Amino acid sequence: MKKDEVPQDKSNLETANFKELCYAVDENGEYTTVNSSGWDPKTIALNKAIEDINERVEVAKKRVLSNQTSPIEYYMELHKMDLPILASYVGLWKWRVKRHFKPRVFNKLSNNILQKYAETFDISLEQLKNIELHGN
Amino acid sequence: MEINFAHHQSAHCENGVISNLMKHHGYNVSEPMAFGIGSGLLFCYIPFLKVNHAPAFTYRALPGIIFKRFAKRVGIKIKREKFKNPQQAKIRLDENLKNNNPVGLQVGVYNLVYFPDEYRFHFNAHNLVVYGKEDDTYLISDPVMETVTTLSDKQLEKVRFAKGAFAPKGHIYYPIHFPKELDLEKAIVKGIKHTCKDMLAPIPVLGVKGIRHTAKLIRKWPKKKGVKKANHYLGQIVRMQEEIGTGGGGFRYIFAAFLQESSTIINKPALSELSKEMTAIGDLWRDFAVDASRIYKNRSAKEDAYNNVATQLEVIADKEEVFFKKLKKAIK
Incomplete structure (x- = not known):
């Protein structure tokens, strides 16, 4: 990549007002560093990934509202987590967390366990029990 | 304070x-x-590690290991x-x-x-x-x-x-x-040798073989996983390759800069030539990213398109294989 070929496309970096560093060669073939504001191929990839996550959140939301899963799954998706990550945050086995996705099991959980989830998701117990109380 | x-x-x-x-x-x-x-350059496909619901691909050595090797090799x-x-x-x-x-x-x-x-x-x-x-x-x-x-x-x-x-x-x-003086020459040779060994390793998911393996996967994805997942996985490869922290081209440009700097330190002009070659390979990786992004941009990509980018990866794998064999010789 030549110095003047370093892409300067619009990207999500703009919101944080920073540019990333790239390595490129100058006119004399010497390596130097150039700041880049972003590059479309990877911005598209990132936006796609975010779209996918939003889709997952929406699906989870519908499933919670139709009582097919517990709010835990919704909040897990909202926080871009998967089962291993969530289990690691709350300090429980994966199979237990998965079990807590069942509305029937969720409704019987002790406050102690619910508190763990609420802390992980940074929400109140009420919000944990009712996703419609959550602003997002 | x-x-x-x-x-x-x-x-x-x-x-x-x-x-x-x-x-x-x-x-x-x-x-x-x-x-x-620190022998940071790599290619590895890690099927059992899922990142954001897609298999992990990495263009660099495991976190922490670059510093570990660097320290050992320069004596800090x-x-x-x-x-x-x-x-x-x-x-x-x-x-x-x-x-x-x-x-x-x-x-x-x-x-x-x-x-x-x-x-x-x-x-x-x-x-x-x-x-x-x-x-x-x-x-x-x-x-x-x-x-x-x-x-x-x-x-x-x-x-x-x-x-x-x-x-x-x-x-x-x-x-x-810290040692009295950093022994960069020996450290550079060790670093390069290790990278050559990794990239030419006879392990199906690692180095040049790993790139070929990935190309094969890409050909299979649309049929086996469906277009949606295939595109998601392809996007994951590009993100790992180009996201913040790589310096572009899946760390290939940083590595080329390293070879250029090293050529004067250990007085081997051949490395400077090889640096240019690595830069060209980095450009190929970026071409791959451009074409891959065209696929996941339009949800309805032709099957042909996947084969196309897979072929691009195979070309890169061939070039990197030749490159690292040459580099191994140059450092002897």
């Missing part, structure tokens, strides 16, 4: 921390030098500690700052508030330097950022004790012993 610490932006966090800490202690080690000596000693108790981790950090010692920390990105929201994923192998503390605010030099920044003690604790794969567990590290 604030330690007099010079922040230099780098492409990749781990190399950046190494380079910035070395410069702080009076050794001028560039980012590419840290990356090359590093003190590392992990903690169970966040309180203990904070005490140790504060002690070091009091002793005027800037330290490297491993952190998780998800709660790193100064990152743009879109970039905050559960990735736990980010690195930064803490160089001071004012009241309850820590002064942070994050090498991928253009300027220094700050985090409150609560915010810092959260990222130091992020959970999931590669959980940092408060990981703190700093050099404690």
Whole structure:
């Protein structure tokens, strides 16, 4: 990549007002560093990934509202987590967390366990029990 | 208190921390030098590790290992500690700052508030330097950022004790012993040899073979996984290759910069020529990214398109195989 070929496309970096560093060669073939504001191929990839996550959140939301899963799954998706990550945050086995996705099991959980989830998701117990109380 | 610490932006966090800490202690080690000596360049497909619901691909060595190898090869000693108790981790950090010692920390990105929201994923192998503390605010030099920044003690604790794969567990590290003079020549040769060995390894998911393996997967994905998943996986490859921290082209440009710098240090003009070759390979990786992005941009891609980018990868694999064989010879 030549110095003047370093892409300067619009990207999500703009919101944080920073540019990333790239390595490129100058006119004399010497390596130097150039700041880049972003590059479309990877911005598209990132936006796609975010779209996918939003889709997952929406699906989870519908499933919670139709009582097919517990709010835990919704909040897990909202926080871009998967089962291993969530289990690691709350300090429980994966199979237990998965079990807590069942509305029937969720409704019987002790406050102690619910508190763990609420802390992980940074929400109140009420919000944990009712996703419609959550602003997002 | 604030330690007099010079922040230099780098492409990749781990190399950046190494380079910035070395410069702080009076050794001028560039980012590419840290990356090359630490044998950072790689290609690996990790089928059992899922990142954001897609298999993981990496263009670099395991987190932490670059610094480990770098230290061993140039003869510095590093003190590392992990903690169970966040309180203990904070005490140790504060002690070091009091002793005027800037330290490297491993952190998780998800709660790193100064990152743009879109970039905050559960990735736990980010690195930064803490160089001071004012009241309850820590002064942070994050090498991928253009300027220094700050985090409150609560915010810092959260990222130091992020959970999931590669959980940092408060990981703190700093050099404690330096040799009289850094023996760069030997270290460079060792670093290059190791990279050649990795890239030419007879393991199906690693190095050149790993790239070929990935090409095969791409051909299969649309039929086996459906277009949606195939596109998601393809996007994952491009993100791992080009996301912040790679310096572009899946670290190939940083490696080329390392070869160029090394050619004068160990007086081997051949490396300078090879650097140009690596730059050209980096360009091919970027062409691949452009074409791959065309596929996941339009949801209805032709099957042909997947075969096309797969072929591109196979060409890259062939070129890298020839390249690393030549590099191995050049260093003998």
